[in-house]
Amino acid sequence: MDGDTDRGEQNLLGQFLRARRELVAPETLGIPVHGTRRVAGLRREEVALLAGISAEYYLRLEQGRDRHPSGQVLRSIARVLQLDDEGTAHLLGLVRDDDRPRRPRRARPESVPPSLAALVPQLPFPAFVEGRYLDVLCANPLATALSPRLVAGRNRLRDVFLDPAEQALFPQWEAASAALIAGFRRSVGADAGDARVVELVGELSIASPTFRRLWSRHDVRERQGGTLTFQHPVVGALAVHREKLLVTGTDGIVLVLYHPAGADGAERLALLGALAAEPGPVADPPVRVEGIHR
Structure with missing residues (x-):
């Protein structure tokens, strides 16, 4: 399996990080743009540099090879990705929820009190x-x-x-x-x-x-x-x-x-x-x- 491939729907953290970095215009963070960029939004190494972590470590997060980053690291990434409070809380929640056992779930019936x-x-x-x-x-x-x-x-x-x-x-x-x-x-x-x-x-x-x-x-x-x-x-x-x-x-x-x-x-x-x-x-x-x- 290619190392950059998400593990199906399980790598929610990687999916979220990639989607959000693609929405950030480099110019808004002071990154000069010369010519045509081959990727939308920020490159992985740009996120890593601005967040104060290594490019290799950030790559492991997106690929789902490291599922337990610290809250400090996640908040630094959230700042670079320009997440609001709700987006940051969601990002932190993806890591907390990843500790739970994953198994197929049936739809839960809902009823009105x-x-x-x-x-x-x-x-x-x-x-x-x-x-x-x-x-x-x-x-x-x-x-x-x-x-x-x-x-x-x-x-x-x-x-x-x-x-x-x-x-x-x-x-x-x-x-x-x-x-x-x-x-x-x-x-x-x-x-x-x-x-x-x-x-x-x-x-x-x-x-x-x-x-x-x-x-x-x-x-x-x-x-x-x-x-x-x-x-x-x-x-x-x-x-x-x-x-x-x-x-x-x-x-x-x-x-x-x-x-x-x-x-x-x-x-x-x-x-x-x-x-x-x-x-x-x-x-x-x-x-x-x-x-x-x-």
Whole structure:
């Protein structure tokens, strides 16, 4: 086997280091660029030099031949790779998790705590419960009025990347999808052997070039709140604040809430609520994507 070849999905540390160094422009670190470089981003020896370690040692890290670097070494590399706090924590976590026995894992079933399942339909805003694999576990009628894909049994990654009607809800679709991937990677952590992770990543990598490109960046971000605008087919531009609240006592399940951002957002959300109370569909029906079976 070639020494530079990753050991399948097991060398998560090497995959992460290589992906992140390819995203760093040499100029940002004061490295002059003359002519055409044969590699994207930084060379291995440049990372090693700036991190204060030998090029041979850094090569062993990328190749998976040294899986127990010190925290000091990893933080030095993180500084060179311009990782933020979440990216640095993820890098450190890859080494800690590598000490655990590796064995194929079955997808773990997820369930909504009964009290939360009773609460969601009563909330006055669009709300749904999202699992660690970004499956929709339950949703209230307002959430389904916002998007017909927000129903139990759907998956946010599949819908955002494979369903044109879902994509149309996001004026800044690529930014939204990149954040979704980064949150998914943070949610599953180093569980690359999890059967559900393998299934989702494999399916979407084949079906969506955009997913494949964004996944290869190894971006990591907490699943977090923010402010966004939906372009709803019935009520138009709907500005909301998004909250993602971790459900204690679960393995990564979150409650997602959308509440109005400003007076206009409140008016449009009230209109959406009125439409949701009427019989019949309030938005576009789900779109079937060829080759994807749900």
